[in-house]
Amino acid sequence: MPELPEVETIKEDLRELVVGSRVGGAELPYPTLVEQPSPEEFVRRLEGARVVGTRRRAKHLVVDLDSGDALVLQLKIGGQFLLVPPVEEPTTALMLVLRLDGGRGLFLRDETGFTRARLLDADGLEERFADLGPEPLGGEFHDGYLREELGGRRARIKGLLLDQKVVAGVGNIYVDEALFDARIHPTRKANALTEGEWTRLQSAVKENLAAGIEHRGTTFSLYRDVLGRKGHHQDHLKVFVQAGKPCPGGCGGRVVKEKVGGRATFLCPACQPENGPEEEGRLELE
Secondary structure, three states: OOOHHHHHHHHHHHHHHOOOOEEEEEEOOOHHHEEEOOHHHHHHHHOOOEEEEEEEEOOEEEEEEOOOOEEEEEOOOOEEEEEEOOOOOOOOOEEEEEEEHHHOEEEEEEOOOOOEEEEEOHHHHHHHOOOOOOOOOOOOOOOOHHHHHHOOOOOEHHHHHHOOOOOOOOOHHHHHHHHHHHOOOOOOEHHHOOHHHHHHHHHHHHHHHHHHHHOOOOOOOOOOOOOOOOOOHHHHOOOOOOOOOEOOOOOOOEOEEEEEOOEEEEEOOOOOOOOOOHHHHHHHHO
């Protein structure tokens, strides 16, 4: 599923390749795609609009139009937003087609059918994003934020990190990778983490997201960028979908797969002890 690095990659591709283009026509083969407004109004308001910018908020892709509207896409599990040409025009699983000037087009396709779209004005956009937490690569995600926000909570740390009200855009892949780097078991209670663990975790979240962006996202099956290319971050993952492989931390153990909060979770039990680092905890309490 596209998380922050994947959506960021698509946003930057669109900024470079599409901003300035005008939508000459819009086709909606899959009306269920549209959540706001009605499908008919959605198409009417898109036609004739010029793309003036692209943004990302959490896992939402935002395409700004000169009409004042913003096309907001949630690519969910398998959404692809492809620029044709140079990508060959897709013929299956089409949900939306935007015919651009110059003979190009943006083709939204999704084999899973879960992608959803909204066309919102400024007030609607503000309302839509009102409950989202800070961007983890932005200034509001300051040093100490996670400890201040979550340090008193008794819930499991993985579930809290996946909560978009706590931190926006982080999903299953990058949470597991960050928890491994911070040497924290995913089921640890937030109020049991030490000062050192909070510091490591804060850094690990930012570092793993930045690496995902550098590698243009993670592709296991469906994710593609605007030009139909796969990401490369799957070649750099340490624990996610690495069950049975030797721990990359050199501890001699192996990566295991567990279920945490209904989500597939990958970790090294030796590097991420379920009961936490007893010695570190004692040192920090002294």
